[in-house]
Amino acid sequence: MNDRLLRACRREPVDRTPVWMMRQAGRYLKEYRDIRQKIAFLDLCKNTDLAAEVSLQPYRIVGVDAVIFFSDILIPVEAMGVSVTLTDKGPEIDDPIRSQRHVDKLRTPDPALETPFVGSILKRLRQELDGKVPLIGFAGAPWTLASYMIEGGGSKSFAEIKGMAFRDPKLLHSLLDKLASTVSAYLLYQIESGAQVVQLFDTWAGELNRQDYEEFALPYTQKIFDNIGRRVPRILYINGCSNILESMCASGADVLSVDWRISIAEARRRTGDRVALQGNLDPCLLLGARERMLAKAAEILQQAGPLGHILNLGHGILPPTPVENACAFIDFAKTFRH
Amino acid sequence: MNDRLLRACRREPVDRTPVWMMRQAGRYLKEYRDIRQKIAFLDLCKNTDLAAEVSLQPYRIVGVDAVIFFSDILIPVEAMGVSVTLTDKGPEIDDPIRSQRHVDKLRTPDPALETPFVGSILKRLRQELDGKVPLIGFAGAPWTLASYMIEGGGSKSFAEIKGMAFRDPKLLHSLLDKLASTVSAYLLYQIESGAQVVQLFDTWAGELNRQDYEEFALPYTQKIFDNIGRRVPRILYINGCSNILESMCASGADVLSVDWRISIAEARRRTGDRVALQGNLDPCLLLGARERMLAKAAEILQQAGPLGHILNLGHGILPPTPVENACAFIDFAKTFRH
Numbered sequence: 001m002n003d004r005l006l007r008a009c010r011r012e013p014v015d016r017t018p019v020w021m022m023r024q025a026g027r028y029l030k031e032y033r034d035i036r037q038k039i040a041f042l043d044l045c046k047n048t049d050l051a052a053e054v055s056l057q058p059y060r061i062v063g064v065d066a067v068i069f070f071s072d073i074l075i076p077v078e079a080m081g082v083s084v085t086l087t088d089k090g091p092e093i094d095d096p097i098r099s100q101r102h103v104d105k106l107r108t109p110d111p112a113l114e115t116p117f118v119g120s121i122l123k124r125l126r127q128e129l130d131g132k133v134p135l136i137g138f139a140g141a142p143w144t145l146a147s148y149m150i151e152g153g154g155s156k157s158f159a160e161i162k163g164m165a166f167r168d169p170k171l172l173h174s175l176l177d178k179l180a181s182t183v184s185a186y187l188l189y190q191i192e193s194g195a196q197v198v199q200l201f202d203t204w205a206g207e208l209n210r211q212d213y214e215e216f217a218l219p220y221t222q223k224i225f226d227n228i229g230r231r232v233p234r235i236l237y238i239n240g241c242s243n244i245l246e247s248m249c250a251s252g253a254d255v256l257s258v259d260w261r262i263s264i265a266e267a268r269r270r271t272g273d274r275v276a277l278q279g280n281l282d283p284c285l286l287l288g289a290r291e292r293m294l295a296k297a298a299e300i301l302q303q304a305g306p307l308g309h310i311l312n313l314g315h316g317i318l319p320p321t322p323v324e325n326a327c328a329f330i331d332f333a334k335t336f337r338h
Numbered sequence: 339m340n341d342r343l344l345r346a347c348r349r350e351p352v353d354r355t356p357v358w359m360m361r362q363a364g365r366y367l368k369e370y371r372d373i374r375q376k377i378a379f380l381d382l383c384k385n386t387d388l389a390a391e392v393s394l395q396p397y398r399i400v401g402v403d404a405v406i407f408f409s410d411i412l413i414p415v416e417a418m419g420v421s422v423t424l425t426d427k428g429p430e431i432d433d434p435i436r437s438q439r440h441v442d443k444l445r446t447p448d449p450a451l452e453t454p455f456v457g458s459i460l461k462r463l464r465q466e467l468d469g470k471v472p473l474i475g476f477a478g479a480p481w482t483l484a485s486y487m488i489e490g491g492g493s494k495s496f497a498e499i500k501g502m503a504f505r506d507p508k509l510l511h512s513l514l515d516k517l518a519s520t521v522s523a524y525l526l527y528q529i530e531s532g533a534q535v536v537q538l539f540d541t542w543a544g545e546l547n548r549q550d551y552e553e554f555a556l557p558y559t560q561k562i563f564d565n566i567g568r569r570v571p572r573i574l575y576i577n578g579c580s581n582i583l584e585s586m587c588a589s590g591a592d593v594l595s596v597d598w599r600i601s602i603a604e605a606r607r608r609t610g611d612r613v614a615l616q617g618n619l620d621p622c623l624l625l626g627a628r629e630r631m632l633a634k635a636a637e638i639l640q641q642a643g644p645l646g647h648i649l650n651l652g653h654g655i656l657p658p659t660p661v662e663n664a665c666a667f668i669d670f671a672k673t674f675r676h
Contacts, residue, residue, distance in 0.1 A: 156492075159622055159656050166626020209599045209620065243580045243599040261547045261581040282547065284497055288504020318497050 001131045005066045009197060009233030009255050011276050011308035017301055018065040019333035020136075021326065022237070022257075023316030024058035025070045028323055031057050041086045042078075045071050048120040055125055059133060061323070062330050066134045066197070069121050069190075073140030073201055074148060076186045079109035080178075082149060089154075096152035096160065103175045108182050111189035118186075119193035126194035137195025139187050141202035141224070141236075142179035143217035146172065158207050165216050172216065180220040184227035191232055199235040199257065200224060206240025206259070213244045218251060225252035235278060239315055245270050260314030265303040276308035283313045286325045293325065294332050306338040339469045343404045347535060347571030347593050349614050349646035355639055356403035357671035358474075359664065360575070360595075361654030362396035363408045366661055369395050379424040380416075383409050386458040393463055397471060399661070400668050404472045404535070407459050407528075411478030411539055412486060414524045417447035418516075420487060427492075434490035434498065441513045446520050449527035456524075457531035464532035475533025477525050479540035479562070479574075480517035481555035484510065496545050503554050510554065518558040522565035529570055537573040537595065538562065544578025544597070551582045556589060563590035573616060577653055583608050598652030603641040614646035621651045624663045631663065632670050644676040 004018035027033055032054050044050055055070040074091055078084045083094040097103060112119060125135050150161040164172045187198050205217040225234050236248055237257035248256050249271055256275050258267050260282035267277055281300060285293040301311060311333045317326060342356035365371055370392050382388055393408040412429055416422045421432045435441060450457060463473050488499040502510045525536050543555040563572050574586055575595035586594050587609055594613050596605050598620035605615055619638060623631040639649060649671045655664065
């Protein structure tokens with residue numbers, strides 16, 4: 001039983017630092033691409049057999065210390081009554097949210113009824129894993145989900161959601177609050193179904209300065225962590241977190257997952273021993289020379305020290321990553337000793 | 339003669355803080371859109387009469403304290419022999435750079451011969467302004483220009499340029515070095531043609547952590563600032579600068595232009611009195627309620643204090659900005675007293 005990840009989340013001693021990769025079930029794996037040729041992305045998320053299969057691929061092929069179930073952060077958004085399309089260029093949402101009437105129309109879905117496949121996938125994975133490595137559940141955080149729902153997809157300037165925040169904050173808060181309830185129930189359902197850790201992705205909250213983060217993102221992350229309680233460790237990921245790291249500590253997260261732009265040494269200095277840290281190799285290093293990648297991985301491991309660190313990337317692994325490089329990264333982590 | 343901006347760059351006393359807006363000659367102005375209906379973007383950059391006209395529009399309509407000449411950072415890249423198309427979705431570059439042979443083929447253009455319209459526009463603007471407000475020249479910094487040239491356009495992950503940086507740094511350095519020479523000559527030509535301040539846009543250098551910034555971006559910014567010398571104040575802008583602010587200080591810039599994610603108070607604390615600061619209102623605030631925007635502008639002015647500050651946005655003004663809000667921002671800055 002490899003429980004290093006759970007121990008690292010709780011800042012308990014481990015024989016070596018656990019390692020996994022965000023978006024580890026993905027296009028860099030030939031075995032994943034083979035399955036995706038036969039099935040659309042959202043259909044794959046809803047197919048218990050195939051979703052469980054692709055979730056397990058990185059464990060079997062790359063040898064990671066944890067399995068994250070295959071899904072998409074927009075699954076609960078779709079269950080709220082929003083039409084979601086996932087294209088190769090990212091998500092597209094018809095009829096982006098712009099009015100109170102539109103927010104009021106959104107359902108707060110019962111995850112067991114509306115997204116039962118999520119429970120099935122997690123249960124299947126717990127069976128298959130049989131305690132070998134921990135199973136990670138996840139969800140998008142309200143600010144990040146709202147950004148897709150209001151922008152109608154990905155964005156560069158986040159002008160629509162921020163325009164709403166600064167023009168009609170009450171409207172945005174009503175959406176964020178509904179999302180916080182939805183995500184709380186969704187994560188509780190994942191935990192009941194077998195998730196042993198949960199990661200909340202507030203990927204785009206790093207677009208906000210600290211004041212705005214504390215007004216529009218943090219309260220909803222806190223609400224979710226309050227609602228799900230302390231039964232499993234909670235990880236919070238934000239891309240571009242260096243401006244809001246101290247505020248993230250106030251979220252109640254057990255682990256802060258940080259992007260590659262900040263050094264782990266600085267993240268440690270600024271967070272003290274309040275939280276464990278996850279990260280933070282630049283995923284682009286896996287596209288480069290082996291030596292440079294491993295030197296940086298070693299630096300991260302050294303700066304983080306042996307306690308309360310989960311080695312990971314600073315953002316999701318990129319589709320063009322050579323699988324040998326992903327394996328070399330994981331193998332290196334497994335042989336590294338403090 | 340309004341020389342507040344020049345005085346603020348040199349940290350000399352001013353009666354009030356000067357203010358302008360990045361991308362102030364742009365689509366939020368009806369007068370600009372009227373001209374753009376008749377002429378393509380790159381053609382506008384090369385038309386002395388019309389480029390001078392749109393450069394002056396924000397001075398006449400919004401009342402900014404400085405005029406920046408209308409152009410695009412990819413103008414010198416095109417002069418190097420790269421085929422550039424500017425679409426509504428951003429720049430597109432045919433045949434992205436991937437090899438040493440390709441880098442070697444690039445010219446280091448003589449700006450007076452290859453981009454004479456830049457000199458004409460600047461000279462015209464100095465005449466028209468007749469000393470009323472200072473004239474700003476600008477260029478893209480090597481890392482940012484290289485990112486467009488290697489990615490083939492805008493990017494989310496910067497996987498191509500970073501992949502090259504981490505796989506074949508020598509190749510990337512050869513391109514960056516050629517760009518540094520090109521940009522140095524280009525800015526010197528702008529200064530000779532009448533630019534009284536220059537701003538270097540290293541917009542995407544905030545994607546790098548500090549080590550990588552110091553390896554792939556900073557040396558070329560330093561080289562450019564060394565080459566152009568101290569005859570005019572030099573401003574350095576980076577979006578997402580909070581992780582590399584101290585390194586930016588080492589560039590030799592007189593002014594650091596910071597994005598909205600960091601507070602001006604923190605930027606001051608971390609840079610001391612080594613540099614002046616420019617910024618940093620979130621451009622999305624100009625899409626929101628007047629009260630919130632002005633409260634934040636007041637906070638920025640207060641935190642920055644009276645010396646060595648140029649009020650600006652943290653990134654370019656957004657096309658959907660109501661012109662009344664831009665005017666309200668500028669008017670407020672002009673009435674604010676410390």
